Amino acid sequence: MEQEGGIPRDSISNRVKKWISERILNGTYPPGHRLVELQIAHELKTSQGPVREALRELEASGLVESEPFKGTRVRQVSAREMQEAYQVRAFIEQHAAELAAFALRDNTSRLQSEIVAAHEAAEKGDIETFSRHNAVFHRQIVEASGNSILLRFWDALQFEIRSQVILSQEKFSPLEGEKLHQAIIDAFRNGNGKLAGRLLRKHLLGFADTIDSTHEASWVHAGRKSSTG
Amino acid sequence: MEQEGGIPRDSISNRVKKWISERILNGTYPPGHRLVELQIAHELKTSQGPVREALRELEASGLVESEPFKGTRVRQVSAREMQEAYQVRAFIEQHAAELAAFALRDNTSRLQSEIVAAHEAAEKGDIETFSRHNAVFHRQIVEASGNSILLRFWDALQFEIRSQVILSQEKFSPLEGEKLHQAIIDAFRNGNGKLAGRLLRKHLLGFADTIDSTHEASWVHAGRKSSTG
DNA sequence: CGAATATCGATTATCGATAATTTATTATTT
DNA sequence: AAATAATAAATTATCGATAATCGATATTCG
Structure with missing residues (x-):
């Protein structure tokens, strides 16, 4: 059974994660770019939870960095x-x-x-x-x-x-x-x-x-x- | 200004994370032990979100492992x-x-x-x-x-x-x-x-x-x- | 004027409730 | 009785709403 639109068969948070990292890796989101949870959630027609989860995983893998209450940005690698x-x-x-x-x-x-x-x-x-x-x-x-x-x-x-x-x-x-x-x-x-x-x-x-x-x-x-x- | 009870000045999810890893490291939660989000949430008088977040971070650091819809367990290291x-x-x-x-x-x-x-x-x-x-x-x-x-x-x-x-x-x-x-x-x-x-x-x-x-x-x-x- | 403070808008952190999925239990069939 | 299907219980995944915090701007007071 196939999905229609975007990325198939995966939890929402995983799809969000792929979607974001794709954009980081291809330069759509340059280093320093701010990633706002609710904004992305709205854009992908989902809620804050999965987006937040995706961002946290991306943080663990070093692609973004976030500070408490201040938000998440694409990481600049020196x-x-x-x-x-x-x-x-x-x-x-x-x-x-x-x-x-x-x-x-x-x-x-x-x-x-x-x-x-x-x-x-x-x-x-x-x-x-x-x-x-x-x-x-x-x-x-x-x-x-x-x-x-x-x-x-x-x-x-x-x-x-x-x-x-x-x-x-x-x-x-x-x-x-x-x-x-x-x-x-x-x-x-x-x-x-x-x-x-x-x-x-x-x-x-x-x-x-x-x-x-x-x-x-x-x-x-x-x-x-x-x-x- | 000091807190009263547990671990002070930290996000809830961070406190949960410390609480859980402490228990894993001191053997209270042995390898294979199942970690149920809502149960821990109730025990720590918080909600599912922060607990889930803590578990995901612990997964990233290799202390626990989880499968979609099946839950999280303390990891057994061979x-x-x-x-x-x-x-x-x-x-x-x-x-x-x-x-x-x-x-x-x-x-x-x-x-x-x-x-x-x-x-x-x-x-x-x-x-x-x-x-x-x-x-x-x-x-x-x-x-x-x-x-x-x-x-x-x-x-x-x-x-x-x-x-x-x-x-x-x-x-x-x-x-x-x-x-x-x-x-x-x-x-x-x-x-x-x-x-x-x-x-x-x-x-x-x-x-x-x-x-x-x-x-x-x-x-x-x-x-x-x-x-x- | 300038420093300190109050207020507002934006965003993150947390909550409680619901949907989706798995696992266990019971019922049904052969 | 064994195998299969149907149902129930438990738990994760997601949602929508509220609370807490930050940053900027406006305001007060010296």
Whole structure:
């Protein structure tokens, strides 16, 4: 049985949550934007309760922040925090790679197919699709580590990071990254988790270094480019 | 201006949250125990809303879990998950130690005082106090790393772990750990973050290894001992 | 004029009631 | 008696209304 309009089969608060995060991630609601419970409730033809619940969950995941009696706003992630996030991601993945070495040995076809898909998207200039496949590639490694807590943290970071896309046009050189990705896959195929880990770490820390305070205003929100810089 | 009864100056939902987590952590609500919104609301002379909100926040922090329309229960943490948590904690702290090397060089007095306090508590057999100081010791290292995301993850882990205290009586040998702690402090004093990191990692992974499935039923809830084993 | 205070509009926090859903119980059929 | 269906009880999810608090503006007093 299918629903008609919006997002199907889910509690209202969940639908609200998706609706809001979509708008945050695609830049409709920019950092600092105020989210008024009753206003959103009215817009979505529901009541305050589910909206409030959705906002609280988004707060837990770091996408918005709220103060008692003052309300909720889309969170502004500082350049510093962004760097920290990438540093943490770097060593999460390094560690995951070492743990995943056994599981991925001679078992890299799924990794490979993500890289292929990412490559195709990159050639078409489709950043959105490229990013998705790229993310899946990295996530698969953490998944293969077999440590669910590691994966939970990785997901949390990824979600938080997504709100501030890091691919400013100048830095977007997927071709270079591609060689590295291939090297990582090769390392896994040979069962060399240590090497794969080192490569991943280097890759991500390099990314972190490209984030500086001058970027803060010139980040690209998924979809549209903001030429605030 | 002081309140009279319970916990002062906080939103109701926050007070409810503290009230519930207290009961989970001290074993009043054991794993699997069902938490009924209206029942708790009635017991605390409030309404469903704040209780629901509190439960959702506790879910986000991993202390309880809930399914749509089926309700909320105190989460049972498996031995496996516990091991994973300690593994993650181990390498978080290892990494933090390396980052903290500079900040802690010739600046270990606060670490030292926690160890002293922990030692005193241990001699008195006061596990509760020992654990607290021990936790602060480790947390200070992560704090000194200067990476707030790392600290956030560490806090999340710590909170989750707290619900299943790991110091079963047999394994409670603080004296052995003490030497290690001292060695860690010495390493920091000499600015040797790598060494401190290795020691921390070894310490924590050793801990993780003592957790096996036979422990699952014999964990000690903070405060009272459950001789379920 | 300027500081402190009262008032108003907007919004969050909480409440009590109702709808939707699950779980348990009873009735019905074979 | 076992399996299935119908009903009832319990609980979560949502709603609409009220209370509490914030921020801004107007007002009073020195």
